Every structure is written in C-alpha cells, then in structure tokens.
Amino acid sequence: SQQGEEDPQALSIQEGENATMNCSYKTSINNLQWYRQNSGRGLVHLILIRSNEREKHSGRLRVTLDTSKKSSSLLITASRAADTASYFCATDAEDSNYQLIWGAGTKLIIKP
Amino acid sequence: NAGVTQTPKFRVLKTGQSMTLLCAQDMNHEYMYWYRQDPGMGLRLIHYSVGEGTTAKGEVPDGYNVSRLKKQNFLLGLESAAPSQTSVYFCASSRQGPLPLNEQFFGPGTRLTVL
Numbered sequence: 001s002q003q004g005e006e007d008p009q010a011l012s013i014q015e016g017e018n019a020t021m022n023c024s025y026k027t028s029i030n031n032l033q034w035y036r037q038n039s040g041r042g043l044v045h046l047i048l049i050r051s052n053e054r055e056k057h058s059g060r061l062r063v064t065l066d067t068s069k070k071s072s073s074l075l076i077t078a079s080r081a082a083d084t085a086s087y088f089c090a091t092d093a094e095d096s097n098y099q100l101i102w103g104a105g106t107k108l109i110i111k112p
Numbered sequence: 113n114a115g116v117t118q119t120p121k122f123r124v125l126k127t128g129q130s131m132t133l134l135c136a137q138d139m140n141h142e143y144m145y146w147y148r149q150d151p152g153m154g155l156r157l158i159h160y161s162v163g164e165g166t167t168a169k170g171e172v173p174d175g176y177n178v179s180r181l182k183k184q185n186f187l188l189g190l191e192s193a194a195p196s197q198t199s200v201y202f203c204a205s206s207r208q209g210p211l212p213l214n215e216q217f218f219g220p221g222t223r224l225t226v227l
Contacts, residue, residue, distance in 0.1 A: 030212030042116075042202055042218035043155075050212070088154055092213040098143070098162060099170060100213060102154035 005103050006089060012109040019076040021106040023089030024069075030092045032065055032072050033100065037086045046074075046087075079110045114138050118203050118219035125193045125226045133188040133222050135203030143206045144186040145170075145216065146178060148199040155202065161186055162208070193226045200224070 007022045023032070031050045035043040049056045049065045049072065056063045062075040076083055086107045090100040116137045125131055135144065142163050147155040157170030159178040167178045175197060177189045186205075190197060200223050204216040 033215060040221075042220045043204075043216075044218070045215040048215055090155075096213070098160060098168070098213065099157050100216065102156075104152065104154045 006087070006106040008106060009104070010107045010109070012111060013079060015079055015081055015110050015112050017079055019079050019083070019108055019110075021074045021087050021108070023072045023074070023103055025072075025089075025091045025093075025101075025103075026070065027091075028094045029067070030094055030096075032063075033090045033092070034061075034063060034072075034074050035088045035090060037088065037105070039085070043088065076108075079108075081110050081112055084108060084110045116203055116205055116217050116219035118201075118222050120222060121220065122223050123225070125190075125224065127194060127226060129193050130189070130191050131193065131224075132190075133201055133203075133224075135186045135188070135205075135219060136184055137186075137203075137205040137217070138184065139205060139207065139217065140183070141205035141207050141217070142183075143208045144180065145204045145206075146176070146186065146188045147202045147204065148172065148197075149202060149221075150199050158188065158201075193224075195226045198224060198226045 033048045034046045037043045047058050060077045065072045086105040088105045090102045119134045145160045146158040156172045161167045161180040164183040179187045200221050203219040206214045206216045
C-alpha cells in the first residue's frame with residue numbers, strides 16, 4: 001500500500017518559474033525523503049527531512065514538513081530544463097520494518 | 113566508485129522461463145533492496161536484505177526469490193516468469209546504522225518484458 005501521495009500528478013511550467021510539489025502520508029513517520037527520477041534512469045536522492053524538522057534547504061530546493069497535517073512540500077526555485085523529471089516522496093514510517101513507502105510521483109516538465 | 117550496478121539492462125522472456133537479475137554495490141552498504149516500478153506508479157518493494165545472508169519479504173514478493181550470499185551482491189530470481197512481471201526493476205542500497213532509514217542509492221534499472 002502506498003503511504004505517500006504526490007500532488008499534482010503532473011506539472012508543466014516555464015523555465016525560470018518556481019515549481020511546488022506536495023506529498024501527503026497516512027501514518028506517523030521518522031523521516032521523509034524526496035527523490036528525482038530522470039526518464040529511463042534510476043532514482044537519485046535529493047533531500048531528507050526528519051520528523052522533528054520543519055524546513056530544510058539544499059541549493060535551489062526547499063522542503064517543508066508539517067507533521068500535524070501529515071504533509072510535505074518540495075519547492076524548486078528558478079527552474080531549469082534539466083529539472084524536468086519525476087519527483088517522488090518516500091516515508092520511513094514508525095512501524096515501517098526497514099521499508100520506505102513510496103508515492104506515485106509528480107511528473108515535472110520545464111518548458112524552455 | 114561504480115555505485116550500484118545492475119545486469120542485465122534489458123531482457124525479454126517467454127512465459128515460464130526463469131532468469132536472475134544481479135545487483136552489485138561497492139559502497140559497503142548493509143541494506144539492499146529490490147523494487148519494481150510500473151507505469152504511473154511509485155516503487156513497490158519486492159524483497160530486501162539487512163545484511164549478508166539475510167533476506168526478507170517486501171510488499172510484493174510472490175513469484176520472486178532473492179539471495180544475499182555476499183555483502184556486495186543481491187540477486188533477484190524469477191523461477192517461472194509471467195506477463196504480470198513485466199516491469200522495470202530497480203536495486204538500491206543504503207548505509208544503515210540505528211533507525212531511522214537513510215537515503216538509498218539506486219542502480220540504473222533492468223527493463224524486463226515477459227511475453
């Protein structure tokens with residue numbers, strides 16, 4: 001069963017604009033991770049935020065976590081064509097038994 | 113460092129045939145995972161291993177077997193392939209100490225088609 005659900009399923013924006021993706025989950029978590037997948041490739045880890053953190057930055061990425069709403073958002077600022085990819089959230093639930101639970105992903109297209 | 117490698121990259125099987133997918137990592141990671149990814153869906157965990165000689169079932173283990181005889185290798189076997197096993201298979205590994213779980217490093221994937 002999927003723990004995380006990303007919203008929107010697909011997002012198309014102009015280069016230079018900001019992109020925001022959301023992830024909702026169902027149970028209490030230890031941490032939440034965001035990954036990127038370029039077409040036909042493996043996933044690449046972007047950022048990890050722990051349950052006691054509210055915001056984290058990495059370069060042009062900003063992740064927020066609201067445990068009361070069981071949701072997270074990933075903001076990519078000043079988007080570039082190279083940001084075109086699918087983005088997945090994955091949660092390490094407190095009762096996960098060593099498993100990450102993955103959402104279905106948001107497909108982001110950056111138009112030049 | 114090669115990271116996580118998978119062989120083969122592509123494979124076409126007929127129903128009932130068997131095959132083994134090989135995953136290798138050179139990062140001395142304890143944990144290794146096999147996932148499948150189907151169109152429009154996230155990853156689903158097939159089996160995982162928390163150390164050499166150990167394996168455990170994930171969310172969708174039926175029809176698959178695994179072995180972790182060496183720390184760096186994690187093998188995924190399909191004994192009798194079915195069309196429902198057509199998918200892209202990803203291997204991942206992670207350095208792990210006390211929980212919670214750390215980031216995972218992924219291989220490039222194996223695209224399997226079962227006719």
